[in-house]
Structure formats: C-alpha cells, structure tokens
Amino acid sequence: MNIPSSAITYTTCYHCGETCTEAGIRIQDKHFCCMGCKTVFEILNQSGLCEYYNLNDKPGINQRIAARKDKFAFLDDEKMQQQLISFKDDSSIHITFYIPQIHCSSCLWLLENLHKLEEGIQRVTVNFSKKEALVIFDHRLIPLRRVAEVLTAVGYEPYISLQDLKNRKPRAGKQLVYQLGVAGFAFGNIMLLSFPEYFDSKDLLQGDLNRLFRYLNLALALPVLLYSAQAFYRSAWAGLKHGFLNIDVPIVLAVWVTFVRSMIEIFHGAPGYFDSMTGIVFFMLIGRLLQDKTYKGLSFDRDYTAYFPIAVTVLKDEQEVPTSLPDLKTGDTILIHNNELIPADGIIVKGRALIDYSFVTGESAPVSKTIGEIVYAGGRQLDGNLEILTIKEVAQSYLTSLWNRDELKEKKEESYSFVHLLSRYFTWVVFLIAGLTAAYWGYHDPSRIWSAVTAILIIACPCALLLASSFTNGHILRILSRHKLYLRNAQAIENMADTTHIVFDKTGTLTGKAGSSVIYYGGTLTPVEEMKIAALARQSTHPLSNAILQYCGIPAAMEVKDFKSFPGEGVCGVVDNTFIRLGNAAFTGAHKKEEQAGSIVYVAMNDKLTGLFTIRNSYRRGLRQMMAQLQDHYRLSVLSGDNSYTAARLRKLMGHNAALHFEQQPADKLAYIKMLQQKGEKVMMIGDGLNDAGALKQSNIGISLAEDSNSFTPASDGIMDAQQLPMLLSFINLCKANKRIILLSFILSLVYNIIGLYFAVQGILSPLIAAILMPSSSISIILITFSLSEWYGKKLNRSEFQQFPDKYHIPD
Template sequence: MAVSSHTDTQTTCFHCGENCTDKDITLQDKIFCCQGCKMVYEILNQYDLCEYYDLNSKPGINQRVAVRSDKFAFLEEEKIAQQLYLFRDDVQTHVTFYIPQIHCSSCLWLLENLHKLEKGVQRVTVNFSKKEVLIIYSHQETSLRKIAEVLTAIGYEPYISLQDLQHKKPVVNRQLIYQLGVAGFCFGNIMLLSFPDYFDSAGGLDDTFNRLFRYMNLVLALPVLFYSAQAFYKSAWSGLKHGFLNIDVPIVLAILVTFARSMVEVVNGQPGYFDSMTGIVFFMLIGRVLQDKTYQGLSFDRDYTAYFPIAVSVIKEEKEIPTMLPDIKTGDTIRIHNSELIPADGIIVRGKALIDYSFVTGESAPVSKAIGELIYAGGRQLDGNLEILTIKEVAQSYLTSLWNRDELKNREEKSVSFVHLLSRYFTWAVLLIAALTTIYWWTHEPARIFPAVTAILIIACPCALLLASSFTNGHILRILSRHQLYLRNAQAIENMANTTHIVFDKTGTLTGKTGSSVIYYGTSLTPGQEVLIATLAAQSTHPLSNAIVQYCGTPASRHVHDFQQFPGKGVCGWVEGFFIRLGSAEFTGAHRKNEPEGSVVYVSINEKLTGLFTIRNSYRSGLRLLMQQLQEHYPLSVLSGDNNHTIRPLRQLMGNNATLLFEQQPADKLAYIISLQKKGERVMMIGDGLNDAGALKQSDIGISLTEDSNNFTPASDGIMEAKQLPLLLSFIQLCKSNKQIILISFVLSLLYNITGLYFAVQGILSPLVAAILMPASSISIILITYSCSEWMGKRLYHKALRQMNDKSHIPD
C-alpha cells in the first residue's frame, strides 16, 4: 500500500483568508471560500462598508456553517427579550450582546457602523477587551431579533445563554475605592499638619497653632476610623465569631489603640499618632485593592445556564413555541434541531438521533439512539430534527448533577492561608509581650504602663506582613494571567504550590481538539478523487468526517445525490456520477487485516476499495519535555474516557511510574481524586470537558484547559490556555516563589517589629519615630515584593523557554 501525506497551495478567501479549493465562487474578481463569505461581502459592498477590508487584511469570520433562519425567533417573546434589556422607554432600548468573534480593529469599525445596515440602530459602543457591544436602538423601527440576525449575517453572531438572564454581572466594589480615597486624603493632610511637631526642635510654631493643628488631625482621623477601616473591622469580627484570630485582628487592635492613645495625648497637649494610624489604614487598603483587581471578565463559577441556550422549541398543538428553559416542564415535547444541544433528559418520540456527548463523556464518537430510547441533557444532535418527551426538568438533569454533587467539599472553607496561620501566632506573641510589659512596669513604674503597652500594639502591627501577602499575591496573579493562566484567587496560588500529585485528563488535555493526524494508506488518490471524497465527507458532522475534509481540502460546491448516513457504520452517496462509501470495513466491503493504530475509515469508489484513512489525535507540542520535568518532582496519573488502544504511546509519554486508567466515567474520576486525598495527597487536576467538573471541584487545585478562554469552562480554580501547558512546571515554581517572597518580607517585617519593640517596651517611643518607621516599612515592603515577584516571573519564564528551545529536537 502506498502512504500518502497531503499538502496543498490554495487560493485564500478575500473575506476570511481561509483556503479555497477552487475558484468557482467569485465576485468582482474576488474569490471566496463559500457562499456565506460571498454574501457578507455583497452586504458590505451594497451599503458602502468595504472600508472594513482596508483596516485589516482578510478580517472576516468564516461563513461556511449556515445559521438556521429562525434561530433567534425566541427574541420575539417579550418575556424573554425584556430580561436582556438594560434600559427601555417609549423611544429607545439599550441591550448588551456578547460577540466572541470580535478580534481586530476592522470588527470594531464595522460594528460601530451597524446603523448603516439596520435603520433602527442609533448607536453601538464596543468593549473590545470583553468582546461586548452596547446597542441602542429604536424599537419602533427595528426589533431585537432583527438586530441579532443582522449581526449574524455579517459574521458576528451574538452568544446568548440562559446565564445572561439569571445572573447579573458582578458590580465593581466601589466602596473599597472610596474608602481608600478618604484614607489617602486624610493621611496626606495629617502628615502635612504634623510637620510643626516633627521639627519642633527647630523652633516650631506658636502653641496655639500647634494645638489647632492637633485637633484638626483628630477631626481628619475620624472618617478613617469610622469609614475607611470598616473592611478590617468586618473581617476581624467574622474571624472572632468563628474562634479564629485572622491577620486583621492585630490590625484592628493597632488602629483602635493608636487612635485612643493619640486622642489622650492631644487632650494633654501632645502630638499623638494620627499620622501612623491613618497610614496603617491607607497602606492596608492599597494592598487589598490591588489584590482584588484581577481578571473580572472571566467567570469561574459557570453552571449549566452558561452552556445551554436561552430557549428551545416546545411542540404545542403542532406549533413550535419558543420557551425559556426554566419554563420547560416534565411531559413537554421538545423539538431539537440539527446541531442543537439537548437541554433536558427525555425519551425520543420522533426522528433519528445521533448524539455527540463529547461535553459529557469527553469523547467525540457519536452515539446512535432509536425511538423510545432515553437520551440525556448535554448531548448535541447531529442528524436532523429530533423530538423528545422530557422526563426531567432542566435543573434536575444528569448534566446539571455534575455540578451539584452533595459530596463535593467546600475547599474555600477548609483551606486556610499560611499568612493567617502566621498572624495567629504573631497576634498571641504580641499580646504576650504586652502582658509581660504590663507586669514589669506595674512592679517598677506604673506610670509607664499605658505608653509602653500602647506603643507595643502600635509598632507590632503586622501591616508589613499583610502588605507582603496582598501585593505579592496580586502581582503573581497578574504575572500568571499575562502568560494566560488565570487563577480564581490568591488561595489558588498556595494550593498550586502545595501540590503533591498531578492528574491529567487525556482527551482535549494531553491531546488537542484540533489538528488530528491523518494518514492515507492505499491506491494514490487523484486531486479530483480527493475533492469527491471531501464533498461526501462534508455532508456529515462526524468528527472523523471532519478530519478527512481537513485532509482532502475544502470541498467544492457539488451536489450529493442519495446521501445516506448509517450511524456506527458510515456514509455513502453519489457525487458527480461516482458512488462513494466512507466508513467501517464491513460497510465498505473491506477485510480487516493488520489495521494501523488509531481510528480507521475505509473508502471505496464505485464499490471498489481504494484505501483507508487513519485518524489519530496528536499530543500537544512540548508535552514530552514537560512530562520528563514533572516526573522528577511529582507522581503523575492519567484518567481517560477512551479505551486502552493508545496505552503504548501514552506510556512512552508519561513514563513507567505514571498511573494510567482508561474507560473512566465522571464518577470514576471523582472517586480516584478522593482516594488520592485520603492517602494525604494534595491533588492538582488538569482537565477539559464537562465530565471533569466533579474531579476539578474535588481536587485541591483544579485547572481547566481551554482552546479559548471565552468558551464554556466547568467550575475550576483556574483556566489555562492550551498552548501554555508546557509551562506548567514553571507556573508551579512561580507559585512556590510567591510563598518564599512573603516569608522574606515577613522576616524583614519581624526585624522592624523587634527594633520598634525594643523602644516600645521601655515606653520611650516618640511620635516622630513611629510616623517615620511605619510608612517607611510599608513602602519598603511594597518595593521588595514587587521587584522580587517580577524578577522571579521573568526568570522562570525565560528558563522554561530556553529549555524548550534547547530540547526542541525531542519528538512529541
């Protein structure tokens, strides 16, 4: 048998830039890959919007997949549409659409000129980073459905999910910003008004002005005490209610004691410590704001409402009625159109079912079901229209149960940051020193008890530790996000650093969703025969057919006669007078003999066997080097829903000591994670697909791998771009460095506290020393944590890149 590998030099589409198999689809000397791209060009040309193509080269979105004409009919239901409105009056309506196709300045320009395509549109504002458009339109001249259809016609189909109706986007915490502003204003003015006391030895001001300025400082400190410091009060009180001394407890003590002592001193004609007190709050709030400022555009808590459409068609009196998912009841008959998702468990009552359960099982092989059989929510219908009788409501389906397992633990309640553990001992140590100081001065000089004890609580504030934690965590989160690993919160950094066992899903994680390896064995195919095969394969949505289309090239616009699809067997039909079969050996009349490894599709032309295609999902680039690195530090496991026919190359990839488990269902993966944790392991799970949701939640740190961060992602602690997987070890090392940087900062903070306590226990600490040491310590901690974090991030990233380049010859 001859072995064929395939490369083509194709003409690219004027609209989207993809390869064109032939030059049949043309307009004004321009070539298009499909009728859809040509239609978009005609629309833009008709309305004089071809400047779109001048801004960027081939900026369009491929239009080969046609959209059902009544797809947005549900937007005509006022009950549904009104939940998408941001504002509506007698004249205009405001609505926001999420459009994932936005990718360049041409998109922005075209969308902002939408009013030229649809008369009723008044203004369009594009949020490029969030891929959202705010559309203001006159509902007397157009409708929400028309706008959605116009956007779809030009290649920018809006993505509308049920989650858009049930969950509002989180509101930015402006109160924290206001509290920071008040604290900064008061701190700056108190420092300014305190200058006469700082330089009192040089002559200073008249006592009347000094007294006036001190009382002004007291007034300026009140908003900081009662408003800006509220976040610390709430956190400290919450910890005390649960019997836990968190890091905010000593901060609150320092704030209250500093204010109390300062007020007493001001009444007695002394300067007080209002500058130190407001400085504590100001610098603490800066650290808290920076840590909270992470990637808010990504949602890590998505559920089935983000995955399903808003409405489906319910059959009532032989009519299709668009119905919202929450309104679907048991016993309703639902019509599922081709390529639509099944929203609820049900029994087939009409039509043929070929269901792709890849989001539920992780595997792409479709499942054939007949009338009377049960199908589950989460699958995608691949073979025409289908009607099902629902037996469960949407919220009770098998799909949603993957998120709602009672046995899943709440990690956030059980995980306690080492910073809070340090602060607990720190707080008890400070209280012990204060008690010993009180006992000592009680027996020697009782008058020194108050100044000594209050100075201890002021100077021993763990503000430097909290700043080190807040600034380092926040900066590490931003460094990771720059390299396309988006962690949920700071606790995820610690969990990632503490990992002792790493578990991988196989399909879609170790192997890519695209870029299948296709090899043809048999009689050499002519270019014409490849076009015929691609034309037939394009009629099927089966993943193996799609791989063959990619191998043979984009099919031409040729009609297929008598096309038939036999689930589990193959497809056949007449193309240009040739009868072609694609499928199993039995279906094509072949004899199985020494089949190559991988999925096999035989091809026959006019009932004569021509050859076979083998399709294998290739492992991601750079994995072999990554696994060699990880084997030196961690035990590894692979959980696959596939069978074990790929065990040999997988064993070569993962090493002899790795645990490989095949035919794993979601419950099996969850049980395996629990078994590891019972042995004391801290598990990192890296997966992709809905079937990993339970395991990702149960893991100490769950990372969801995705080809597109805006795609549906199961609940996880982080989202990683698939191409960044080879940098996993560097990311783990950076998270470990995060803890080291905080500990270094803590040691420096401890030295500062010991120095201050040396003076404080003697009762000789002056306001000048406190005012200088407190901000100086805080600013130095900020500089140290920022520079160390940035240096470690660059060092580890460049080290990983060098290793990949040095060992680029290692095959994957």
C-alpha cells in the first residue's frame, strides 16, 4: 500500500538534529539519523555525560560518515608523535589538536569532561576561538592513537596534516563575504524595483505589475533575512544564552521589526520597507567586514618572536655565537646555561640536565635527564651548562601560550571596567529609550513609531567604543614592541600607567656588562686554578659570574660536576676534583667582610677561602637624566645584594628621597614589595629575573631586563631590552596616553550616540541612514585612535636617549 507523502512524519536526530531518513534507529523515545549518532549517545549515556544535550539543542555532529579503521595508525610511529607533541615526560604527554567541529558551549563542555569518558586522559583545555584543544594524557594508560580515536568517536575528529605542521591552520571560510554579496545583490535590486514608489507615481506601472514588484522585493528580502543576517543572529543568541543582551540584539530586533512591518504593509497594498531592511544588513555587514580587516591589520596576537627577542648561544666550530630565537634552526647545537629557559625541543649531547618543568606542567619537582634523552621547550635548566641538539625549531606561539596561561598569573580586575559595563547594560538603556519613544509617538503620531524605534535600535550602539579599546591596546603593544619593551598583555599597559613606586634591582639592572672592572685580592691563582674558576663561573648567567669569566678567560673543556646555584648566595661545583664556591661571605665561609669598592665575590677551594673578586660595573648610559625625571613623578627604591660601599655614589644618582637597601636576599626583596603594597603603592619592579623572581611576580607589574642571554622568567609581566631602560619614563607616559586615547574614544562615541538619538527619537532619521552611519562612525573612531596611538609612538622615536646615547655615563 502506498502511503501519501503528507502522512509521513519526519523526526529529527536527538544527537545532531538532522532529519532521520532511516527507520528504527532509536533508544526509547530518542530517534537517531544513523548508527554513528546512536553510538555516540550510548557512549555519553554510559559515562554519565548526557548533560551535553542540556546545554544546547541538538549539539552533536552528524556521524553518518564514520572514520575508517586504522585512520590514525600513523600516530603509533614515534617519529610522527615527536613532530606533533609539545611536551612529554615519564607520565604525561601534551598535544594540541585543531578540531574544526567545535561550534558551541556543549562542545566545550564535553571536551573538557573527556577525562570522564576515557581513563588516562588527564585534562582538556579548549581554545574556543581558535577551535583548538590542548589534551594532556597519561601515555602509560592510553596511547596517542587512542586519544585521537576517542575524539573522533564522540564527533570531534582532530585535523592532523603533517604537511601543515609548519603552516597555520586552514583559513576560515569567506562566509561573511558571501553574506555581504547576497545582501548587496538584494539591496540593489530592491531599490531598482522600488523606483516607482520613490517617485510616488501610480502612472508608471499598472497595479498588477506594481504588486508583482512588491512580492519580488519580498522574495529578495528573504535570503537577506535568513542567510545574510546570520552573523548578527549568532552573536545575539550567544549573548542571550549567557544571560545578557549584547550589542547585536538591537540590530537583530531592528531587522525583524522592519521585515514584519514591511510584510504587513505589502499585504495591505503598501510598498513596505524592504529596501531599508536589506540596507541595514548590507551596511552593517560592510562595517563588520571592515572591522575584521582593521583588526587583522592591528592584531596584537603576537607570536614568540614578539615576546622573546633575547638570544641563545649556538655552538659553531667550537665558537659560542649569540643567535636570536627566530634564527635558531633544526640541527643547531645550543648551549643552555644554568637557570636559562630551553627554547626548542632537543636531544642532550653534553652535560646533565635537571629540568624545572613547572612552567609547562605546574609540577615543581625537577626532572633529571641524561645524554641522549629529549628535553622540551619551556623547561628551565637547574644544573649547570647543557648542550642540546635541536630537533624542532622554536614552536610558533608555544612559549607565548605558556607565558599567557592564566594559572601563571594572579587574577586582576578587568581592564577599563567602564567599557565592559557599558557593553553589558547599554542595550537595556537602548530598549528603554525605544519603548518610551514608541509610547510617545503612539499617542501623538503613530505613523512615526516604526521609523523612530528602528533608527534608535540601529544608531545607539557602543561598538565603536569597544572596538577602539581593543585597537588602541593592541597598537600600543605593537609600538612598545618596536621599541623593545614586550608586555604580556593589554592589562600590563594599565598596570604600568598606574605605577606610583618604582623599585630597581642594582646588579645587572642599573649596572651593565659594558666597562666592568674586575680586581682579584688574595692568594696567587695558578693558570689551572683560574681555568677551574672560569669553568664554574661559565655555568651561571649572573652578571658577576660573567665578569669573573671574562677576567679568567674562556676555560678549556673542563667538566663541572654537582653544580648547584643558590639565589642571592652563590654557586658551587666540583671541577677536576676541586670543590669550588663562588659567592658571598656567608656562603664561602669568609668570617670578615672586606670593605671594597664594587660588588664582592669570594672564592673558596675545597672549603678553604682563597681570595675575593671585586667587580665594578658602570651604570647604564642615560640613567642620570632618567632618574632626575623619575624623581619628579615617582617614589624610587633600590634593592641590592651588594654591600653599602657604593651608597654615596648611588645616592647621588637616585636622589635624596630614594630608599636604598643593601645586602638584600631574594626573600628580603619580596618582603619589601609586599610592605609597599600594604601602604597602597602600585609597584613596578625592574630586575634581571635571576635573584628577584619572587619580587617581580609580587609587584603590580614586573619588568625583566634582557641582554644577550635567554634568562627570561615567567614571573615577569614584560621583557625589556636592557639598552632601552633609559626610556622608561617615555614608556610609562605612552601607557598613560593609551588610557587617554580610550577615554577620548568613549567621549566621541557618547557624543555620536547622543546626536544620533536626538534625531532618531523624533522619527526624522531614516533607518537606512542610521545603518550607514553606524559602521562609518566605528571605522572613523578606529582611525582616530590608530592615528593618535601612532602619533604618541613617534614621540618615542624622538627620544633624547636615542639621539645622544653616550651623553650620560656614570662609573660605579
């Protein structure tokens, strides 16, 4: 018997929402379009993860095309794994998958609960905007291949293409351009078909033809309503799901109000306003597209080259060659000193590794590695010098992603809170104004209601302010980067601008390598003993160790055993059966502190005091004028581990109101920062990241100076090239200008909205004109903020310190 098609009942798949074409695939009252979707539901149901379906309606991915068996067999190959994974130790592997199927909050929830689905998966962190998932799993319990298969089984097959390992992920589709094209086509043709209405001439066309044109306008408007406006629907719906009205809600409402009003008018013999409706979408899409283009041009999502300008030591023909990170290649042998960060994956070829992977894993216990084993980027060497053969170039954005991890930073108040409050509550104010306007014109002149309300919904939008804030922050970060100050994020700009007290470390910060003078006092050192001391000093990146190394000369290939570094005290190790200590008096067993000029490093061999080095470093050029300028605006302090012999000269440099503290241990520096903060100070700490990591982290903003070593510390909020220190006040002023620019954009945006609303509430502003003005105002404010940021940036180029770099030079 034939069943009429009208009698067929179509059901939708409980998992993915597609029409079920196969009968009988069901579990109780739940229907599925294919066995794949049914299987995924069973997996989630057995694991107690069906809350996935409560977060969004039909959130799943269609499973009709199942992944072929052994599709991920290539992941069993260790060589392939090595190209993909970011980190591996005895218990875990870190790998980032690109998953294009991620599309809603249910996806995020399910992926981040994947550890409940499969034993061995420890954690999944999703980057929703990039459609990436960082998966951390225990490779003793589950292989990499199985992780990929589990993701595929629940509908999130990872995109793995070895050809694209060195390239960016596949570019997003040009849907916005297609939507704009459809809206532009419909808008142009609707205007063409509406010419008789514009001229208000009933003689141009017969009545039937006129009605035909109106219905053609309706047909042209439907693709705009259902397809071109989807970008605004998605944004508005995302805001509603999270419980607030974002700036796209009034736009969506304006489009639908205009469409429904036009439908009613057409069925009553009037022309309607489809030209205005399609024009709204068309011009808003132009604005959205231009904003996207502008954002890409000013993007501040920088890669590792913007954060790590410092160099590593590459060994070539038995020579140590400082090499910037972007120039580091696979196959280079690099020398990692004690306390340096490993910038790329490599194989140990010389030395013993004791790696602190807390930067990567959060675990503080160091991991021992020996020759032939792999060490990964992001670890810090804690056991003397280490030579590694790089097997990967510096991973793009990997070190950056580690630095930007939320768990490495204390939570701070959101920057420019008035901007975010505005975006959250502005829409309610817009609806209130629209409601009052509708009530007023409903009583006085009902014909003006629709045009007034629609214009208000379009014209009143804070998006210009929100965009200006992002663009200004991003461009200021780029300008600072051009001048070799690399801040972690936009929040650091505000923290730098709010500084009230600046604290400096002395050795390696106020003083530099150039012009160092080293004098040795004590028992005569033989050439062999000098080579042993140099071999020990070579393990450390501390400025005093480097000065001693230069004094003793580059050592022969002498192995240092049992090397240990004690921050703020010294270093020790066994060189050719001689136990050597280099450090302060207490560390080396000196009972009497010698009053000598400069920094003092004592030497003890086999627990017997041998002598001491005095190191006099010159203060960096330009400091005298910088300090003179800073004294007028900020309170200043210096925390030094040296003795107070140079206090008089330092006082002359810093000014009489500066606080000078000598013989400071790392714990003392940290306590001093906390004491200042308890007094209400906003503290900027500037150090070299060696003995002051705790103080850098505790301060409101910590800046780590870098010269020619990879001594970057994750405790800092920024890295500054050491030669740029004299420009500190100019950098702070630029950060303050950033705040002024955003405040100016706020005022301009507010003025624009007030003027626009003045005309809109009177019903004399066409919705089409409002749709043109809104994106135009956004772009104009962006251009203004860009120009102002660039103008302030050019003032840095005219800095006196750049024009006269040798003018100010003070010996220690």
